[in-house]
Each structure stands twice: as C-alpha cells, then as structure tokens.
Amino acid sequence: MAKSLDRDSLQRVAPKLAQLTQDVLFGDIWQRSVLTPRERSLITLATLAALGRVQQLPWHLQFAAENGLTRDELAELFTHLAFYAGWPAAVAALTCLDEENI
Known part of the structure; x- marks a missing residue:
C-alpha cells in the first residue's frame, strides 16, 4: 500500500x-461547534473505512486519539461498521488500528 x-x-x-x-x-x-471533534473523528473514520480509503486511516486514527477516542471505542466503531459497510471494510480498518500505537 x-x-x-x-x-x-x-x-x-x-x-x-x-x-x-x-x-x-x-x-x-x-x-x-455543532459537532465535537470527537464526533467528527467517528464520522470521518467510519466514512473512510466504508469507502475503503485505508491510506487515510492511520493519520485519522491518531487524530481520533487526540480527540479523546480510546482504542476500545475505535475497535467498536469498526466492529459496528462491519454490518453496514461490510466485513472486508471493517477488517481493513481494524488492521490499520492494530498497526497504530493508540
């Protein structure tokens, strides 16, 4: 990649x-101000993962951590996403999460 x-x-x-x-x-x-940075990170990560834009995920995973999201919350996000965007998208995103130091 x-x-x-x-x-x-x-x-x-x-x-x-x-x-x-x-x-x-x-x-x-x-x-x-309508959405918090934390909420924006969740939306951004879900969208990037659903669209298969895995090259952008590492930077946004770090940014999400800066915005207060925990590793468990990010894993839950991608697990939930599997049912809406598909297993391959979720597993690809979880692979990126596994490679990051969050």
Missing part, C-alpha cells in the same frame, strides 16, 4: 490542496 501524503509532502506536491485542507477543512469545517 502506498503511503499517504503528510502535510509537508502534500504542500510540495499540491500546494493549493494543502492550503484548502488547512484553511477550509481544518480551519473551518473541523472547527464548527
């Missing part, structure tokens, strides 16, 4: 996308 771009490599490869990510996604969307 190819490694996901981090902030610095994204800036180098696609400066405008890096700027939009910082300004719009994390500077606006993630800052809105």
Whole structure:
C-alpha cells in the first residue's frame, strides 16, 4: 500500500490542496461547534473505512486519539461498521488500528 501524503509532502506536491485542507477543512469545517471533534473523528473514520480509503486511516486514527477516542471505542466503531459497510471494510480498518500505537 502506498503511503499517504503528510502535510509537508502534500504542500510540495499540491500546494493549493494543502492550503484548502488547512484553511477550509481544518480551519473551518473541523472547527464548527455543532459537532465535537470527537464526533467528527467517528464520522470521518467510519466514512473512510466504508469507502475503503485505508491510506487515510492511520493519520485519522491518531487524530481520533487526540480527540479523546480510546482504542476500545475505535475497535467498536469498526466492529459496528462491519454490518453496514461490510466485513472486508471493517477488517481493513481494524488492521490499520492494530498497526497504530493508540
């Protein structure tokens, strides 16, 4: 699996996308008060896993931990997801969780 771009490599490869990510996604969307960062992390991880975007999962798993989610809660998220997004999506996400130090 190819490694996901981090902030610095994204800036180098696609400066405008890096700027939009910082300004719009994390500077606006993630800052809105209707949902907590913890809730946004749950939604983001479920969506990424359901869509098979496993390259993005490691970074978001760490971010979810920073937003207060525990390893047990993340495992439960992906277990629950198996019934809605399918077993392969859940197992792929759990594989990423197993590889992270959360």
